[in-house]
Each structure stands twice: as C-alpha cells, then as structure tokens.
Amino acid sequence: MGITLAEEIMLLSLDDESGAAKQREATGWAVAGGILLELVLAGRVSVTGKYLDTTDATPTGQPLLDTRLRLIETWTRGRNRRRVTDWLTKDHTKAVGAALESLRDRGVVLETHHKVLGVFPTRRHPEADGSVERALRDRLDAVVLAGADPDERTAGLIALIHSAKLGRLVFPDAPRKETAARMAEIADGQWAAENVRNAIRDMRAAITAATAASIAAVS
Template sequence: MLLAEDLLLLLLDDEKGTTPGLWVAVRVPLGAAVLAELAIDDAVELEPRESRWRTPKIRVTGATEQDDVLAAALQVVAQKPRTAVDLVGRVGDGLKDRLAERLAGQGLLERHDGTVLGLFPRTTWPAAASTHEAQVREGLRAVVVDGAAPDERTAALAGILQALDRLRPVLGLSGAEARAAKKRVAELTKGDLATKAVRDAVEAAIVAVTTATTAATSVAVIS
C-alpha cells in the first residue's frame, strides 16, 4: 500500500465516499504523500539551501521506482527541479480516482457513479472493507497519542494530516489530547527518523500542503 493510498482512505468518508472538511483540492495532499514516499525511498531529495530568500527545489537522485504511480511521479519531478509547492499539484493531478480504482480492485472501496443535481456526473468511493484503514488509524494513534516508536511513513502521514487539520477528526482527538498530539507530530516530522535529506524532502511536502491549505482558507474567509 502506498502512503497516498493510506491517506486517501483516511480522508474519504466511509459512507458517502467523498472527502469532506478539506479547504484544498485533494490532489495537493495526495501529491505531497507521493513526494514524501519518493523521499523515503531516496528517489528524490531537496537541494541544499543556498539562500534564505530562495526556496530549495526537489530533484531526482537517479533511483527508480517499480510502482506505476511512484514511477509516473518521478517522471514529473525529473522534468526539472521544482519546489514542493509547485510539485504537489502536478504530482497529485488525477491521483484520487487512480488510487481509488486501485483500492477498489483490492476490495477496500466501491465505485458509485451518479450525478449532482441530476446534471453533473460524479463518482464517489464509499468503503467496502475497513480492516486496513482501521490498522492505519491504530498505527497512527500508537505513535501520535501513545508514544510508540515511529517510522518514516507514519511520521509523514501524521504531518500531512496535521497540515490539513484532519488529524484530530481522523483519530477522534479533542482538548489536551489533541494539543499533545499536535506537539508530538511537530517533533516527529523534524526528528531523527531518517537522513537529513529525507527529513528535508518530507518536511517540504508537508509545508506545501500547509501553504496550499492556508491560502485556500484565506480566500474562503475573504470571500
């Protein structure tokens, strides 16, 4: 299972098959999850920061990917070095339905084709089985709430969910528990879980989601 597939399962409403509560297009966090996985696989890296005024760009390392989704994303990154903010939307374009089809093929989602207002076609992806999603939630809770030893994938997943402000509802957190979880995630994404190159690239992907979410929220408030 890809990190982006786990993320999509957590973002989808199990009954409605939609992604409620997001201020930003779902392609952004899905693209960030793919970038994070490429970094964890050492397939991409963040350029060294040469100036405080210049945002470092992500570039390929020369490694290859066997998974078709990751391989396609790697081709996008290989076109030319771009910032994570620029890449997440490009990498995530069309990814929701592509990943959902794969998950449906594994019996985890169902495809429902319908219309909105009887006019506009819409596809939703309600849950068909919840076992894997429940395992992902348990793994997240163990690390974020119970203090279990983390791994790179769980830290990246928690960071993206936190950037989307979806960690609390996904894990059912509130009050002091939610505040402690937020602090824990900040420590995880900047901790010594991997090489500096991987940490930097994963953090860049998370920052890209935060930037897009903040911008979308600001536009909504002004409107």
C-alpha cells in the first residue's frame, strides 16, 4: 500500500516551506477519520450508523494503521456499542502526530525542532519530497475541478476533506461555491461499493457531530 488517506490529509495541511500544520484542529478530525476509513477499506473495521467495531484484527502491514487497529480492538473488546464519535474525539489530536511521524519515516517530510519565543519547543515538518503532494493535488484537481470520475479511495478522501471543511485548504484558488458543490456530489455519489459508501456516510456524520461538539465545548 502507498501513502494512506490519513497521511494524504496531513500532507495537504502542511505549509510546504515552514512545515507548520494549517487548520490543525479540523485536520485532526479528518486524519482520524482517514485512518478509520482505511481500516474499513482493508476489511479490519466496520462503521455502521453511529457505531464502530473491529471485524478482523490481522495486521495490514502499515504501522500507522496497525497501531490504531490494536488500540481500537482493545477499546471495543467486550463492548458492542462503541460510538464512532467517541473514538474520533479520543484519537483526533494523537492521530496528527502519528501521521506526521509516518510521513517522516517514509521520507516525505523532514522533522525540524524550534522554540517559540525562545522557550517553548515545537516541531515542524517541511517537505522532503514534493512529488508526493504534487501527484496528490493533481489527482484531486482532476476529480474536483476537472470533473473526472474518482476511484473509491479518492472519493473517500474528498468526502473526509469536505466533512472537516478543509476545502479552502486544498483548493485555495478555486471558486468556493462550485468546489463545495462538487465535493458534496462526490461525497454523496455512487463511486464505491455499498459498504464503503455507507461507511463514508456514517463517518461524515460522525465528523460533523464531533466537530460541532468540539466547537460548542470551547464557545
């Protein structure tokens, strides 16, 4: 397997030069959702309505996914009603760091260390290999801006981006209304197998609910 959905979302959020993450909170929800959707596509996790369950604990061979698969398996063990929103809330901040580490280990980004105000340590992740993001953006542009039909994974990626309201981050120069409409069309479309479409639909609902709860908590 190549770069995962979660890593793709993370990569899109990074400033190419400084390596700082943009819209980090929203990105976290989408990254956590991307890991779940990747596990659904791999047949390891099921998302049905509001609920999440492990269907196969066999490792995928992807460290980013397998770490989360083990955590989800432990979290759901002995319980048959675990909410997707509860997992996203639990994991969305940690998923960002995990996705960044995975991109670093792949050699897609570097890791640099800085101090804010000369005191507080922080890490940045500027690009090491810009070809990965260029290919990703070309793929998204072809589907969202040029009207090409998406494959299953691209449709899922666009649905997650749309749900987390990251459209302006991915398509900064495109007409906002038209871009949002096309992303919604893809998210609601018949591009994937029924079980994957249902998982995408339920994941979108969970991300929307989780982000709304997060906003309400700090307002």
